[in-house]
Amino acid sequence: MKSFFQYRELIRNLVIKDLKLKYRDSVLGFLWSLANPLLLILVYSFVFGHILRAGPANFAYFLMVGILPWNFFAQSLMMSTGSILDNGNLIRKVALPMEVFPVATVLFNLAQYVFALIVFFPMAWLFFKVPVAWSWINFLPVLALQVLFTLGLCFFISAATVFYRDVRHFTEIFLMLFFWLTPIIYDVQTASATLKTVLYMNPFSYFILGYQDALYRNTFSSPEQWLAITSLAIVSLAAGYTLFMVCKPRFAEEA
Numbered sequence: 001m002k003s004f005f006q007y008r009e010l011i012r013n014l015v016i017k018d019l020k021l022k023y024r025d026s027v028l029g030f031l032w033s034l035a036n037p038l039l040l041i042l043v044y045s046f047v048f049g050h051i052l053r054a055g056p057a058n059f060a061y062f063l064m065v066g067i068l069p070w071n072f073f074a075q076s077l078m079m080s081t082g083s084i085l086d087n088g089n090l091i092r093k094v095a096l097p098m099e100v101f102p103v104a105t106v107l108f109n110l111a112q113y114v115f116a117l118i119v120f121f122p123m124a125w126l127f128f129k130v131p132v133a134w135s136w137i138n139f140l141p142v143l144a145l146q147v148l149f150t151l152g153l154c155f156f157i158s159a160a161t162v163f164y165r166d167v168r169h170f171t172e173i174f175l176m177l178f179f180w181l182t183p184i185i186y187d188v189q190t191a192s193a194t195l196k197t198v199l200y201m202n203p204f205s206y207f208i209l210g211y212q213d214a215l216y217r218n219t220f221s222s223p224e225q226w227l228a229i230t231s232l233a234i235v236s237l238a239a240g241y242t243l244f245m246v247c248k249p250r251f252a253e254e255a
Contacts, residue, residue: 010096014104015111038119040064041127058216061128065215066184066208068120069143072113073150073204074175079105080154081161081168084251091251098251099244102154110147124215131218138214138221145233146207152236155244162251183208203232 041064083101084091091098124130161167181202183191188199188209199205206228213221 011100011104011107014100015108018104018108019111038123040067041120041123058128058130061124061130062187062212062216063185064120064124065211066182068113068116069146069207069211070179070182070184070204071116072109073146073207074179075112076106076109076150076154077157077171077175079109080158081171083154083158084162085165098248099155099241102158102244103151105158106147106151106154130215133218135214135218135220139211142207142210142214142221142229145210145229148233149203149207149229149236152233152238152240155237155240159244159247159251162247178202178204181205183212203236206232 041060080102083105084098087101090096125132157167157171181198183199183205186195186199188196188205191199206225210221210225210229213219213225
């Protein structure tokens with residue numbers, strides 16, 4: 001934690017650099033961060049509101065509640081596979097804590113998520129006609145715990161990819177499967193007993209259910225739910241960071 005605070009300016013500059021590179025030479029620049037989620041909301045609303053009338057009430061809104069945090073999670077994991085490898089030259093030339101790279105990766109994708117939320121919350125109220133409820137305050141602690149959970153996995157994946165390059169391809173395939181094992185397009189309350197068992201075996205399901213409780217069902221999650229996501233966040237961060245620090249001395253020669 002001391003390293004993160006000491007190098008907070010470096011982390012901030014790495015995030016800003018990635019944001020600038022993403023929209024370099026584009027006419028709209030950062031406005032694309034707002035245009036993409038807006039288009040996604042409109043497409044989902046049209047498809048599931050007028051063509052495929054299925055799923056729970058206000059299905060397009062239900063999907064967006066799960067898909068936006070999923071995109072943050074999945075993009076962070078995919079980018080983390082190269083967070084050390086892609087900075088190999090810098091690591092060999094400059095003495096700095098290498099853990100700043102996975103942290104910058106997660107914060108970059110968190111910034112993208114925040115841009116999407118700038119569009120999502122007004123659209124939820126104006127377009128989906130969703131009333132603001134007190135349960136929405138639960139969104140922030142769920143998000144904070146998801147950041148910690150995601151950061152732990154990114155520490156693990158970034159370290160593993162340095163030694164096993166196939167981790168990058170495995171992560172891509174794994175995320176494709178993992179999406180369908182997460183209650184993003186399923187309402188767990190109406191799912192079959194078998195499907196519920198499968199969904200509850202997926203640790204990320206508990207975070208999605210937390211978002212759905214707060215923003216879709218307008219209810220406060222149970223103490224058991226909070227215990228689950230808090231425990232998952234702590235275990236993920238502790239295990240991922242420990243593995244990263246154990247492998248860290250060999251990064252310079254392997255990257």
